[in-house]
Amino acid sequence: MSSPVANVARMTVEGFADTTPAQKKEVYADGLAMILAFVISLVILAFVGKLLWNGVVVELFSFAKPAKSFMQIVGLMFFIALIRP
Helix, strand or coil, X not given: CCCHHHHHHHHHHHHHCCCCHHHHHHHXXXXXXXXXXXXXXXXXXXXXXXXXXXXXXXXXXXXXXXXXXXXXXXXXXHHHHHHCC
């Protein structure tokens, strides 16, 4: 299985290359499926993260405050991904 970056690069290159319409349709369908899977997994992880944060972290640590929306959890996930080596 190839990486998501490789799939996006392949989708871009094959979209502009001299390929048949059937091949272009397959490439764009693969790209759309990849993007949709990413969004769905992000939403599921954010809602589970919010439940865990509000149910566990807030109870264990007095300095933690409850998350008001799942977008705060998405932001926290991106922040952790940026600072984690």
